[in-house]
Amino acid sequence: MKPAEIQLLEAMKISTMFLPLCWIAALMMTASLSAEPAMRDVATHDQLSERLRVANNKGPLVDLKPAQGPDPTKASTGGDLISRSDFLSYVGRATLVPKRAILHIPANMADRIKLQPGSKIQNWADFYAMNRSWITTVEVSRAQAEGKESLGEDLLKRIQKSTNVIVATHSAGPISVLPLKVPVQAPVATTTTSKP
Amino acid sequence: MKTTGLLFSILLAITPGAQAQTNGGYTNFIRQIQLPSGVEKDMTNLEAAGTQDSALAINPGGARFELHSVNTVTATPYLLVSQYVASYVPTVDLVITSEDPYDIVPRTRADRPFYVKTSVTGLLSGATDPEAAKKVNFLRHVQSYGEGGTGVGIDTTQATLLSQSYIESSAVAPLPTVATMTFAINAVPGADRAKIRGEERFSVFSLADERIEEESGQKYSAPAAQLASQRIQIWPVADGALTGITAGQLIRFKMPPVTVTLNDLYPDSHTYVQVYKGPAQLGMTGKKIPESRIIMDSTPQDEVFTLTNYDSVFGEDGEWTMELVTKTPFGLDRLAHVTFNLDLTLQMNGSVTTIDN
Numbered sequence: 239m240k241p242a243e244i245q246l247l248e249a250m251k252i253s254t255m256f257l258p259l260c261w262i263a264a265l266m267m268t269a270s271l272s273a274e275p276a277m278r279d280v281a282t283h284d285q286l287s288e289r290l291r292v293a294n295n296k297g298p299l300v301d302l303k304p305a306q307g308p309d310p311t312k313a314s315t316g317g318d319l320i321s322r323s324d325f326l327s328y329v330g331r332a333t334l335v336p337k338r339a340i341l342h343i344p345a346n347m348a349d350r351i352k353l354q355p356g357s358k359i360q361n362w363a364d365f366y367a368m369n370r371s372w373i374t375t376v377e378v379s380r381a382q383a384e385g386k387e388s389l390g391e392d393l394l395k396r397i398q399k400s401t402n403v404i405v406a407t408h409s410a411g412p413i414s415v416l417p418l419k420v421p422v423q424a425p426v427a428t429t430t431t432s433k434p
Numbered sequence: 435m436k437t438t439g440l441l442f443s444i445l446l447a448i449t450p451g452a453q454a455q456t457n458g459g460y461t462n463f464i465r466q467i468q469l470p471s472g473v474e475k476d477m478t479n480l481e482a483a484g485t486q487d488s489a490l491a492i493n494p495g496g497a498r499f500e501l502h503s504v505n506t507v508t509a510t511p512y513l514l515v516s517q518y519v520a521s522y523v524p525t526v527d528l529v530i531t532s533e534d535p536y537d538i539v540p541r542t543r544a545d546r547p548f549y550v551k552t553s554v555t556g557l558l559s560g561a562t563d564p565e566a567a568k569k570v571n572f573l574r575h576v577q578s579y580g581e582g583g584t585g586v587g588i589d590t591t592q593a594t595l596l597s598q599s600y601i602e603s604s605a606v607a608p609l610p611t612v613a614t615m616t617f618a619i620n621a622v623p624g625a626d627r628a629k630i631r632g633e634e635r636f637s638v639f640s641l642a643d644e645r646i647e648e649e650s651g652q653k654y655s656a657p658a659a660q661l662a663s664q665r666i667q668i669w670p671v672a673d674g675a676l677t678g679i680t681a682g683q684l685i686r687f688k689m690p691p692v693t694v695t696l697n698d699l700y701p702d703s704h705t706y707v708q709v710y711k712g713p714a715q716l717g718m719t720g721k722k723i724p725e726s727r728i729i730m731d732s733t734p735q736d737e738v739f740t741l742t743n744y745d746s747v748f749g750e751d752g753e754w755t756m757e758l759v760t761k762t763p764f765g766l767d768r769l770a771h772v773t774f775n776l777d778l779t780l781q782m783n784g785s786v787t788t789i790d791n
Contacts, residue, residue, distance in 0.1 A: 277717045277759065277766035280671050281545035286627035289545075289619045298550075298615035302599035305571045309595040310639045310658035319465060319502045319511040322474060334504070336465070336474035359461045359506040363478050380490055384471045409489035413475040 325353040332357035333365035335412035342404035374402040385416035460503040469495040496520025518659035524556035526662040534763040541667040544630040557603035566643035569602040578632040628671040637663035670698040674769035698734040705760040
């Protein structure tokens with residue numbers, strides 16, 4: 239026990255009338271006794287190099303079973319939201335949709351498929367509600383979006399002839415449509431007949 | 435796994451972007467990325483908080499949901515949170531702490547330890563369970579900011595993978611599923627270990643896996659997906675110099691100006707010059723010269739200032755020591771010191787004579 243605390247206890251025996259004062263005094267004494275944290279000279283490169291060498295030999299990971307394979311963080315996530323999106327802009331408003339969600343752009347509307355300076359970004363639902371006159375949506379299935387099923391000849395023809403911008407949606411949300419995967423055909427077995 | 439919609443919830447109300455949304459500064463987007471196909475879809479009719487079914491079924495490859503806030507004027511996107519969802523994915527919490535209580539981004543100094551706490555739940559241990567359900571990959575990356583760098587705008591894909599290890603469900607695994615690891619010192623590369631500027635990043639990934647959809651029998655390749663990640667910034671050890679007085683110098687009549695040069699003062703530090711009588715002794719508490727520098731920033735700072743007219747702190751002549759000290763969350767560090775002899779007393783030598791007539 240620190241001398242200051244012993245003195246404090248003795249003081250308390252004398253009279254409890256001064257308990258609040260003693261308590262305050264104790265706090266002040268304790269505060270004065272608690273020294274500043276220990277001072278040291280700043281660490282040097284040599285000291286830290288040695289510490290790192292020791293840590294490398296006895297760090298928390300050295301006993302773990304090392305994992306195999308390439309660095310998974312290097313696998314591309316495709317970039318940020320903007321690089322993975324296309325903008326639609328019109329009269330000071332803009333929104334973004336996943337790349338490959340815009341299926342058709344009439345030549346006279348090409349300048350609307352970019353972020354026009356000064357446009358205020360809206361969500362898709364609000365932007366579409368204000369621009370139905372020149373945007374048409376086409377609902378696609380998951381298989382169509384994944385490129386496993388064709389959109390169908392009729393729909394593709396209507397898309398190509400449309401004077402509106404066509405955006406693919408799934409449950410009303412813009413969705414990318416991957417190129418149709420052409421099934422790999424098994425090599426045709428060829429038979430050769432040799433003349434006897 | 436059933437190919438039905440998965441209930442997915444996002445608590446927008448807790449995100450800064452969502453708060454900004456209320457004043458019209460940001461627009462939120464939730465982007466769903468199907469794996470491994472890469473099909474991307476935006477969810478619509480977002481509320482500030484609540485749940486929404488995923489319109490796209492989550493196939494065995496899983497899906498990643500990203501919550502972005504886009505500035506409505508500049509169109510700058512901010513990825514607020516990313517969550518990978520699949521048929522069996524452990525839940526991981528990863529927290530990095532240090533002696534510095536700053537809680538915006540964990541940070542510490544190049545000579546100090548830090549602590550990584552991991553908590554993994556949901557790992558399976560059955561003999562027939564796939565490997566991806568029994569273990570996760572714990573990765574340690576390091577990246578230097580370069581000389582004078584602050585880390586703003588760095589390309590994190592350029593970080594160096596220092597190690598990757600398995601966290602397993604097995605009872606004999608050396609790392610339990612809940613563990614706090616102490617790293618005595620950082621391993622960010624740098625020629626001068628005292629002047630490291632950079633960051634260490636710890637992350638947990640699921641294992642890449644081949645999965646078969648029960649209904650269709652179709653095979654899916656589920657890529658390794660990030661389950662948790664956090665970084666800690668490492669800032670250099672400060673250094674400093676006192677110029678204007680040399681060791682052992684005899685100073686008479688008036689203290690000379692002293693230039694104080696400070697480099698890499700730690701964010702949230704208090705640096706001052708103190709003097710005390712006698713030779714240099716580590717740990718002494720002296721009289722502070724009232725020219726202190728207080729740094730309250732997020733990156734290290736450099737300072738240069740000059741002490742003038744500070745004779746009043748010296749009470750008497752004799753041997754004195756001047757020290758440059760910085761106080762940080764890690765304690766007190768002496769950056770420089772000089773001991774000199776002081777003789778400020780003005781002595782007048784002369785004689786008095788009288789003339790008697």
